[in-house]
Amino acid sequence: MTASEQNSGHYEYSSDAATAIISAGGLVTGWSRAAQRLLGYPASDVVGRPATDLLAGREPSDAAGLALIDSREWSGTAVLRHRDGHRIELTLHAYPSLDGHGRMQGFVVTATTGSTEAEHDRRMVEWAFAQSSIALSTYTTESRSWQLNAVASGHAKADQDEPHRSPYPELLDESHADEGFLQCVQRVADEAKAMRYERHIPAPPSSRQNAWVIELWPVRDPVDGRVRGVGTATFESSEHHTARQRLALLNEAGTCIGTTLNVARTAQELADLAVPRLADFVSVDLLDSVTRGEEPVPGPVDVAVVLRRVAHQSSTKGVPEAAVTLGAVDDYPPFSPPARALATGQPVLSATDDPDFVRWLAEDKKRFDRVREHEFHSVMSIPLRARGIPLGVAVLARQKGSVPFEQDDLVLAEELAGRAAVGVDNARRYTRERTNALTLQRSLLPRDLPRQAAVEVAYRYLPAGKGAGVGGDWFDVVPLSGTRVALVVGDVVGHGIHASATMGRLRTAVRTLADVDLPPDELLTHLDDLVTHLTTDDDSAVAEEPFTGGIGATCLYAVYDPVSRICTLASAGHVPPAVLQPDGRCSVVRLTPGPVLGVGGLPFESTELTLPEGSLLAFYTDGLIEAGDHDIVRGLDRLCATLAAPVPSLDGTCDAILRAMLPEAPADDVALLLARTRALHADQVAAWALPSDPAVVADARAQTSRQLSLWGLEDAAFVTELVVSELVTNAIRYGDVPIGLRLIRDRTLICEVSDASSTAPHLRRARTYDEGGRGLHMVAQLTQGWGTRQTPTGKTIWAEQSLPVG
Incomplete structure (x- = not known):
């Protein structure tokens, strides 16, 4: 053979x-x-x-x-x-x-x-199995043994005399991961379906991880088709795993960076995302102008820069590596990596033995101590730029135990910094716009409320929380004739500068109409006409100003008279006020609300309340009582309960209401105006009814003189008698009965003459030979002010003069 x-x-x-x-x-x-x-x-x-x-x-x-x-x-x-x-x-x-x-x-x-x-x-099949450059193995289900080729044998540290031990022990955790792999093998044998098992060896988060993919498939008997074993092929996938990790980090950056329009928070989001997955320590420093929302200087900045630390993060609790505290500024010399990155707009990768890095540390002992103590060995300085404008720089560092940064890490850090820069720039621009809008709004709101005798007032204005922008909420207190006072609160729909500007126009219009001394319902009618005209003007300017459009606004106008203690209110779609009686009872005023301003064609109705002295009125915008966790009714109940709680001062009551009613960052602007009513008693008011007889003028002057003597105001008698004589004469000559005279002593001395005629006098300059026309001119010269207001029964002419000194 x-x-x-x-x-x-x-x-x-x-x-x-x-x-x-x-x-x-x-x-x-x-x-x-x-x-x-x-x-x-x-x-x-x-x-x-x-x-x-x-x-x-x-x-x-x-x-x-x-x-x-x-x-x-x-x-x-x-x-x-x-x-x-x-x-x-x-x-x-x-x-x-x-x-x-x-x-x-x-x-x-x-x-x-x-x-x-x-x-x-x-x-050839046997040779290919034995000589393959891929780690191959077979598992026999009957004997539960493994057969490995040369590459797999190189991975397997176990002796081949242990055929029942699973292959690739260094790729698999000795406990859970190994069990998972064997379970996967058993599933392939049981279900006769190919599967994939992925495994990576744990490593420090900022270091490259080794990863493998093991493909498993059932091996069948060609005669009867039964599964006799499982075949495996193992592929090294560290590069793919690292690429997937970087892609996942970039995807996460799209949702985690720039979630708020806050410069510092956006910078902190960048630091939180990069640690520990990309670096062991990250700091973000910005130009000081950026933190204030100002426009940075276009183009490269001076290489010697001063930056403010706005965010940092570390894999060690407490960020002990930081050489600069949050909010502090630090000087970066021109040769330092951060200054070079900011000046050139290009990232800088440094090792601790680079000459410029060594020189930088030599001139900064605190930073040198931090680097040596925490064993930094690789540093990246990444500029933050948006729209070609430098904003700041992010510094990423790795410590002992992590591999040095590579070029791929530099590219990834640039991508993250670019996204963060866009978020920081958006936040900066929002900060600037919000600051401008707040400045505009506060300039249009009353700074110091005028002195008046009718009510004691306190107020609060709270802008909306993050992201909402400045709104159009407003309030005002307007002194009126006869010691009366107008209390106003309104709300313009929308946010931003346009809402603030509209609010300013409405507030000016209300003050102008209040000077005419119109009743609340008539004032809102005129205000409604004005808003209708403003809406028409805005609609015609849409092409030039796309942010403009229809105006939606609400307003509540109230007039309180401390003599009669009557409060007259009218609402244009505004939430009703709450009133706290002196006996502790609190309720919401029942109004007949009119339409929102700008609707036009619908009437407004007034409501009258007689209030005891010491009553507390609460005017507010809907941002105070509306919230996501409760409706308006519940908000009003909570407001009444807070008002009824004893508080020593009106300012304290304002603060208590805001604490009880609002979250930390309210979703809408809030305006709150509290007014505690006062009353003028009989010892401060004197009134007489006069017949329509010219002879009564002398008697009116006498009555006035006697009343001033009782008040100790003899020094004001001469001017007051002249005013009374002129106003009573005009009422008798040009007005209708009944005629009344009233003197009010408060912070000023007020003389009022009323009659049943609605015809109002006008101030005019008398010619040389005219017999009349000089009376009102003389009144205007002798007093602080005078005017006419319409009443339900006619008109009232008033004149106001200062009290004598002492």
């Missing part, structure tokens, strides 16, 4: 293979049933005969080939003769059989059919 080739590779055979046992002398000593089926010879015809008798040829070379067999395993092809005479080409495999002393005593030979090409193809 000859062998065409020999191979020292390892082969296994199954129990179904044709097997023969040949002694060292070449005699057949054993014959299997499979061999009998293959060649047709029963064991009795073969055992004891030379093995060469089975060969189809008798060439000397063939017989010599068998004699050359030594103790090595071998394989090859041979042509054997079947019992019926036909020739069969078989592939033979021989394995030495050793005795107890290790001496060869024969061979075990197996034979399989197939051509040389088929055998070569099968061996």
Whole structure:
């Protein structure tokens, strides 16, 4: 028997293979049933005969080939003769059989059919498995053993004498991860479905992680289709894993950076995101003008810069690495990496042995101590720029235990800094706009309320919280004639500068109409007409000013008279006020609300209340009582409960109301105006009814003189008598009965003459030979002011003069 080739590779055979046992002398000593089926010879015809008798040829070379067999395993092809005479080409495999002393005593030979090409193809599969550059392994379900190729064997530290141990032990955690991998193997075998198992070795967050992907697939028996095992292929995927991590970080930056329109918060979001996934320490310093919302200087800034620390973060609790505290400023010399990055607009990657970095630390002992103490070894300085304008610089550093920054880290840091810069710039611009709007709004709101005798007032204005912008809420206190006072509160729909400007126009209009002394319902009617005109003007200017549009506003106007203690109110779509009685009862005033200003064509109605002295009126905008967690009714109930609680002062009551009613950052502007009513008693008011008789003028002057004497105001008698004489004469001459005279002593001395005629006098300059026309001119010269107001029964002409000194 000859062998065409020999191979020292390892082969296994199954129990179904044709097997023969040949002694060292070449005699057949054993014959299997499979061999009998293959060649047709029963064991009795073969055992004891030379093995060469089975060969189809008798060439000397063939017989010599068998004699050359030594103790090595071998394989090859041979042509054997079947019992019926036909020739069969078989592939033979021989394995030495050793005795107890290790001496060869024969061979075990197996034979399989197939051509040389088929055998070569099968061996190629074996060679490919063994020599693959990919870690391959097979798991047999029956024996629960693993077979590994050379690469997998290199990964596996376990001895091959432990076939039941899972492969790749250094890739798998000894507890949970290993169990997960084995469970995945079992699932593939049970479900006959291919799966993928991913694994990365834990590493410091800012360091590159090694990762692998293990593909698993079921191995089936080609005869019956049953799953006999599981095949695995392991691929190193560290680069892909790192790329996915960076992409995930960028995606997260899109949702985590710039969530608020706050400069410092946006900078802190950048620092929080980068630590510890990209760096061990991050600081963000901005130009001081940026933190104030001002427009930075376009183009590169001076290389010597002063920056303010607005954010920093560390993988160590408490950020002990920071050399600058939050809110503090620091000088960056021109050669320092942060100053260079800011000046050039390009990132700077530094190691602690770079000359400029060493020089920077040498001039800053505190920073030098921090770097040495925390063992920084790699630093990136990334400029923050938006729209070509420098805003600041972010510094990222890695400590001992983390790998140095690479070029990919620099690119990632630039991407994060770019997104953060856009957020910082948006926040800066919002801060500037909000500051301007607040400045405009506060300039339009009353700074110091005027002195008046009717009510004691306190107020609060609270802008909306983050993101809402400045609103159009407003209030005002307007002194009126006869010691009366107008209390106003309003709300313009929307936010921003346009809302503030509209609010200023409305407040000016209300003051102008209040000077005319119109009743509340008539004043709102005129104000409604004005808003309608403003809306028309804004609509015509939309092309030039796209932010303008229709005006929606509400207003509540109230007039309180301390003499009669009557409060008259009218509402244009505004929330009703609350009133606290002196006895502690609190309720919401029932009004007949009119339409929102600007609707036009609908009437407004007035409501009158008689208030005891010491009553407390609360005027407010809807931002005080509306909230996401309760409705208006509940908000009004809470307001009444807070008003009823005893508080020593009106300012204290304002603060208590805001604490009880509002969250930390209200969603809408809030205006609150509190007014505690006063009353003028009989010792401060004197009134007379006068007949329509010119002779009564002298009596009116006498009554006035006596009353002033009772009040101790004799020094004011001369002017007051002249005023009374003129006003009473005009009422008798041009007015209708009834005619009344009233004197009011408060902070000033007020003289009022009323009659039933609605015709109002006008001040005019008398010509040389005119007999009349000089009376009102004289009154205007002698008093602080005079005027006319309409009443339900006619008109009242009043004049006001200062009290004598002392």
